[in-house]
Amino acid sequence: MSKKILVFSIIAIIIIGFVIIYFTGQNAADLPIITDTGGAPHSFAIYTEDGDVLYTKNIDKIRKSILNNIVIEAGSFTVTNPIGIIEAPPSKSITDIKQYVLSSIDKENKVLIIYIDGLGYELYERAMEEGNIPYMASLDKGIKALTVYPPITDVAFASMVTGETPKYTGIHNREKRPLLAPTIFDMAYEKGKTSKVIEGNIRILTCDVETILNIDENKNGTIDDEIYRSAMTELKAPPNILLVHFHSYDDMGHKYGPSSKEALEQLRILDSYVESMVKDYTGDIIITSDHGMHDVEDGGNHGDFLSLDLFIPIILKNHK
Ligand SMILES: [Zn+2]
Ligand SMILES: [Zn+2]
Numbered sequence: 001m002s003k004k005i006l007v008f009s010i011i012a013i014i015i016i017g018f019v020i021i022y023f024t025g026q027n028a029a030d031l032p033i034i035t036d037t038g039g040a041p042h043s044f045a046i047y048t049e050d051g052d053v054l055y056t057k058n059i060d061k062i063r064k065s066i067l068n069n070i071v072i073e074a075g076s077f078t079v080t081n082p083i084g085i086i087e088a089p090p091s092k093s094i095t096d097i098k099q100y101v102l103s104s105i106d107k108e109n110k111v112l113i114i115y116i117d118g119l120g121y122e123l124y125e126r127a128m129e130e131g132n133i134p135y136m137a138s139l140d141k142g143i144k145a146l147t148v149y150p151p152i153t154d155v156a157f158a159s160m161v162t163g164e165t166p167k168y169t170g171i172h173n174r175e176k177r178p179l180l181a182p183t184i185f186d187m188a189y190e191k192g193k194t195s196k197v198i199e200g201n202i203r204i205l206t207c208d209v210e211t212i213l214n215i216d217e218n219k220n221g222t223i224d225d226e227i228y229r230s231a232m233t234e235l236k237a238p239p240n241i242l243l244v245h246f247h248s249y250d251d252m253g254h255k256y257g258p259s260s261k262e263a264l265e266q267l268r269i270l271d272s273y274v275e276s277m278v279k280d281y282t283g284d285i286i287i288t289s290d291h292g293m294h295d296v297e298d299g300g301n302h303g304d305f306l307s308l309d310l311f312i313p314i315i316l317k318n319h320k
Contacts, residue, residue, distance in 0.1 A: 034085070043056070046059075065080070116270055133268070160290065200214055287315040
């Protein structure tokens with residue numbers, strides 16, 4: 001091969017390489033930006049590719065790099081290929097739940113965490129307005145909070161119990177991996193306190209906590225009635241931290257849509273469970289969720305960078 005052909009080939013390969021990078025790279029216009037969320041103005045939450053959420057007061061520039069990556073320049077740091085931006089984000093996040101729990105524990109209060117899967121903030125607000133959750137509506141209004149990305153159960157649940165973003169929990173998807181960060185249950189144990197989790201038929205997180213699993217004994221299509229029964233039994237002598245995870249609203253939401261008659265009927269049932277569970281409970285109570293849900297053609301789904309998926313309520317009761 002002559003030298004000329006070799007040089008020509010190398011140049012051609014480089015050009016083709018750049019063309020491929022250019023056309024497969026992200027377009028700045030594709031970067032999802034959620035605005036008008038009612039949080040503090042002139043602030044931003046940037047969701048990074050490695051699973052973190054970074055807050056900044058200002059974004060100087062969003063540009064494309066020579067390799068066609070999107071780069072956000074935000075004062076003291078830059079982020080390459082972000083997942084999305086939330087403008088004026090709520091000041092609270094799912095990672096703040098850990099602090100509420102620890103402060104209760106430090107005050108020698110017991111804590112009951114009622115985790116209603118799939119109840120995003122907008123769905124919670126709509127359900128209150130439409131009278132579907134009369135008991136929860138009678139409590140102090142839930143704090144609007146961010147969840148992590150992707151907004152799916154395993155990822156958000158890991159952040160809820162560790163106070164860390166996926167970058168530090170190591171949970172970025174539904175693979176069952178051990179958590180990289182200590183949980184509220186570990187921290188409580190260190191302080192000589194007990195914890196229990198009540199769930200459906202599988203353990204969602206791989207972490208060290210006593211977990212009561214349940215099956216659909218009466219075969220009515222949901223395990224939440226059995227979970228509720230287990231919870232009522234536990235509440236007779238509750239551990240320091242009791243986390244009860246209900247999944248039926250999310251299940252019905254996937255199947256029929258989060259605002260369907262079927263899903264809302266289930267939510268009403270959960271609201272009545274919540275009422276009986278908290279009635280005689282004297283400790284601190286946190287009612288929250290992991291993510292929301294949006295409508296799709298044949299039901300509902302979540303996992304996208306959408307406000308419906310990314311905002312959750314944190315309802316506090318008894319916290320002084
Ligand atoms: Zn979930
Ligand atoms: Zn789901």
